[in-house]
Amino acid sequence: MIPQIKKEITGMALFNKCRHDNILFEKYASRSIRGSELEIITLKATFTDKGSEVRSIIVKFPRIFNSSAALRTLQNEYDNLHIVEKLLAGTELAGSPPNALFLKTINAAPVLAVEFLQGKCLSNLLFSSDIFNKFMTYSPEVLSWLRSFQELTRQCGQHPLKDHLDMLADFHKEQFPNFAISDGIKIGQIKKLFHELPSINTACQHNDFHADNIFISPDGRLRLIDWEDFSEKSIPSFDAIHFIATFIDALFLILKNSGRLTAIEQINSDENWKKCFEEYFEFCMSSLNIPKGLREVIIPIYLLQSIYLASDERKKASAAISKLNFLLSTFPISISDLAESLELYHISDSQSGNKQKARLIDKISDRLSSADILKQLKF
Amino acid sequence: MLECPKCSGTLRAIPGSYACQECGQTYPTHKDIALMGGSVSYWDIIPKKIMMEFLTEAEKNGWEKAIKESREQRIRELYLWTNNPSRSDITYYLPITDKSSVLDLGSGWGSYAFPLSKRVKSVVAADSCLESLKFINLRSTQDNIHNIIPVHMDPLDNGKLPFKSEMFDAVIMNGVLEWVGSYSKKGDPRKIQQNCLREAYRVLKRGGKLVIGMENRFGFKYFAGAPDDHLIYYSRDKKVAYTSILPRIIANIVTKMRLGVSYRTYTHSMNGHMKMLRRSGFGKIDFYYPEDGYRAVNTRIIPIPSASADRAMMKRYGNNSVFRFLGAIMGKHYFCDSFFIIGERTS
Numbered sequence: 001m002i003p004q005i006k007k008e009i010t011g012m013a014l015f016n017k018c019r020h021d022n023i024l025f026e027k028y029a030s031r032s033i034r035g036s037e038l039e040i041i042t043l044k045a046t047f048t049d050k051g052s053e054v055r056s057i058i059v060k061f062p063r064i065f066n067s068s069a070a071l072r073t074l075q076n077e078y079d080n081l082h083i084v085e086k087l088l089a090g091t092e093l094a095g096s097p098p099n100a101l102f103l104k105t106i107n108a109a110p111v112l113a114v115e116f117l118q119g120k121c122l123s124n125l126l127f128s129s130d131i132f133n134k135f136m137t138y139s140p141e142v143l144s145w146l147r148s149f150q151e152l153t154r155q156c157g158q159h160p161l162k163d164h165l166d167m168l169a170d171f172h173k174e175q176f177p178n179f180a181i182s183d184g185i186k187i188g189q190i191k192k193l194f195h196e197l198p199s200i201n202t203a204c205q206h207n208d209f210h211a212d213n214i215f216i217s218p219d220g221r222l223r224l225i226d227w228e229d230f231s232e233k234s235i236p237s238f239d240a241i242h243f244i245a246t247f248i249d250a251l252f253l254i255l256k257n258s259g260r261l262t263a264i265e266q267i268n269s270d271e272n273w274k275k276c277f278e279e280y281f282e283f284c285m286s287s288l289n290i291p292k293g294l295r296e297v298i299i300p301i302y303l304l305q306s307i308y309l310a311s312d313e314r315k316k317a318s319a320a321i322s323k324l325n326f327l328l329s330t331f332p333i334s335i336s337d338l339a340e341s342l343e344l345y346h347i348s349d350s351q352s353g354n355k356q357k358a359r360l361i362d363k364i365s366d367r368l369s370s371a372d373i374l375k376q377l378k379f
Numbered sequence: 380m381l382e383c384p385k386c387s388g389t390l391r392a393i394p395g396s397y398a399c400q401e402c403g404q405t406y407p408t409h410k411d412i413a414l415m416g417g418s419v420s421y422w423d424i425i426p427k428k429i430m431m432e433f434l435t436e437a438e439k440n441g442w443e444k445a446i447k448e449s450r451e452q453r454i455r456e457l458y459l460w461t462n463n464p465s466r467s468d469i470t471y472y473l474p475i476t477d478k479s480s481v482l483d484l485g486s487g488w489g490s491y492a493f494p495l496s497k498r499v500k501s502v503v504a505a506d507s508c509l510e511s512l513k514f515i516n517l518r519s520t521q522d523n524i525h526n527i528i529p530v531h532m533d534p535l536d537n538g539k540l541p542f543k544s545e546m547f548d549a550v551i552m553n554g555v556l557e558w559v560g561s562y563s564k565k566g567d568p569r570k571i572q573q574n575c576l577r578e579a580y581r582v583l584k585r586g587g588k589l590v591i592g593m594e595n596r597f598g599f600k601y602f603a604g605a606p607d608d609h610l611i612y613y614s615r616d617k618k619v620a621y622t623s624i625l626p627r628i629i630a631n632i633v634t635k636m637r638l639g640v641s642y643r644t645y646t647h648s649m650n651g652h653m654k655m656l657r658r659s660g661f662g663k664i665d666f667y668y669p670e671d672g673y674r675a676v677n678t679r680i681i682p683i684p685s686a687s688a689d690r691a692m693m694k695r696y697g698n699n700s701v702f703r704f705l706g707a708i709m710g711k712h713y714f715c716d717s718f719f720i721i722g723e724r725t726s
Contacts, residue, residue, distance in 0.1 A: 003474035026687055027468055027680040029670070041471060046687070053686055063464060064497055107476055 004107040005059055009045065014057065014101060022048050039063045040070055044116060056116035057101060065109035069314045074112040077228040078103040081114065084227060091152050096223050117223050123211035127254065135247065139280055142214065145222045146240050147287050153204035157232025161200045164233060168304040175311060179325060197293040202233045207309055209239035210246035229309055240284040241302045244277060248339050256346045264343050265356050274336055281335040299338055303328040330364045337367060384415060384541040412512050415541040416533040420507040420562065425453055430510045434517065442518045457488065463676040464494035469667065469719045473588050475499050479548035482582060485555035489515040496527050505530040536563040536571050540578045550579045553592035554674060557609060561643040568643045576659035583724040589661065591720040592673035596623045596646040598716035599696050609644035610634060649713055652720055662725030668715040680719065683712040
């Protein structure tokens with residue numbers, strides 16, 4: 001496959017008609033949350049001249065060439081990059097997404113080429129020994145980007161949010177008929193609360209806005225990759241919540257994998273961390289002008305939307321869906337609640353966290369006003 | 380496609396076997412597996428008895444269920460390796476198409492053959508372990524895959540592949556070449572490996588490519604004291620280190636003293652591979668560094684030499700002053716722990 005791609009791009013103006021042998025392909029390690037059949041292989045193609053790297057592009061193609069779901073993923077990314085490029089043209093955020101170079105069939109496989117973003121991936125910058133200060137340093141910049149993005153895309157594709165929410169709730173009920181929250185009053189409560197709000201519209205969101213997809217370019221600008229899930233019809237502030245939630249989740253996962261379960265508990269009971277998350281969350285809500293009534297239910301709505309996105313035929317991310325369903329069943333309202341639910345999720349399969357588990361279950365049970373949903377969970 | 384391993388004569392398919400049109404030798408078949416090997420060899424990380432029980436279970440309840448629900452942890456652990464197509468990602472570096480024929484030499488449980496079968500015309504899964512081929516055959520039937528051809532053959536030490544010349548667009552030898560020479564117990568393993576490479580060259584079409592996945596003789600982990608990956612199979616308790624980087628004659632004395640066996644699982648450096656492949660006729664040779672090892676799932680694959688490979692090596696071993704010293708002399712990539720190598724038959 002790669003030799004065919006090499007042949008195709010050799011001679012393109014893009015590589016300044018470089019010699020065939022001077023293009024090196026590096027296959028990136030892939031994240032394995034998706035079914036292998038749906039996976040996309042990502043490569044960095046670098047044109048070298050006398051040993052030094054001159055220019056790079058990113059090339060993607062499906063592992064299984066005729067996979068329609070994988071083709072749709074590439075097509076979505078290609079289309080979305082063009083949509084976002086137009087939306088942001090001439091603004092301060094122009095150039096935030098990479099340029100889409102081509103989407104063409106090579107050797108019976110759809111191949112997408114996009115610009116390679118120079119700079120450092122935010123997750124590498126955040127997850128260092130100085131993680132607390134790093135989060136405080138970079139998160140305002142992230143929020144500033146989100147605020148500008150919201151302003152610049154305010155006028156496009158607006159739909160009543162309550163219709164979107166109805167769709168999410170119905171989707172969830174249909175997909176997971178045995179799930180306690182679908183039958184209970186919680187979704188009803190969210191919907192009731194929401195219907196009482198003044199009319200709010202959906203918003204343009206990246207929909208996969210986490211530190212792995214954010215780059216800080218050498219000139220200090222924020223740049224974003226993986227636009228395949230971008231939608232003009234999403235939940236306002238979804239990206240901001242996703243950024244915080246995935247950061248907390250990744251942090252807990254790292255601690256869990258290194259056997260430091262009590263460190264997770266320490267973070268959740270550390271006032272500095274708590275304050276940091278809560279204040280940042282509140283700052284996000286006010287900066288993004290999320291009305292009060294919506295703020296009260298935004299976390300469960302965020303989880304519903306995440307489940308909807310993860311359930312897409314293109315992803316079939318079953319592990320992610322069951323995790324999100326678990327989190328939803330604990331009915332987190334605030335970002336601290338969500339952190340506790342994530343803590344419970346990460347220690348739930350561990351033998352050593354029994355005491356921690358009992359404490360959290362007690363705490364989370366208080367959150368649930370109706371049926372004791374946690375009892376239905378298998379521990 | 381098949382030829383007589385004894386006289387290189389053309390084989391004719393007759394019910395239940397293949398017959399050589401030149402010397403008359405017949406080779407039976409067992410449930411679609413062509414039995415071209417005369418010697419009985421069992422090689423797998425699973426003991427034969429457990430493997431046989433597993434095959435019965437897989438036939439009864441389906442291969443996937445049999446692996447996932449096996450009482451044997453060693454079998455359950457194989458699921459990720461068997462069923463994850465990313466293990467064969469180096470094959471995307473080959474110019475193969477849906478018209479290509481590929482030979483997977485030492486196919487094991489089919490971690491290359493099954494993903495490849497979705498992209499090429501046919502894959503010949505050749506192994507000297509009949510039980511592994513029975514698994515491949517079983518899985519192919521159960522998954523409705525019709526383009527994997529299982530062929531049982533003698534260990535590669537025996538020097539002759541039972542295939543006609545210039546038949547394949549690609550030959551895969553993943554974790555195989557280093558074992559060539561260890562079955563026969565006599566003769567220079569290097570010469571036996573060289574002969575095997577010549578055979579791989581012979582069965583490749585012009586422009587066809589050979590893929591080798593193998594540990595680097597001078598992988599820096601061995602300088603740092605990591606046990607020899609291949610000697611573990613002789614004794615799990617006695618871990619023997621430094622053998623790959625020692626002169627072969629000294630490594631031989633060490634393994635005889637520690638394990639009571641000769642040192643025959645030869646790995647090679649970049650230069651060593653270059654020499655062997657060139658002597659076998661391969662014209663163009665490319666090296667790649669699989670960051671997590673050539674057997675890993677979802678590994679990053681970096682061309683070497685490249686700035687990217689040097690960065691990855693520095694990330695891994697940059698704190699070690701010996702590595703920095705050796706890397707400055709030979710190039711950092713020279714010490715990566717394992718390789719994928721692609722050699723092209725150019726003429």
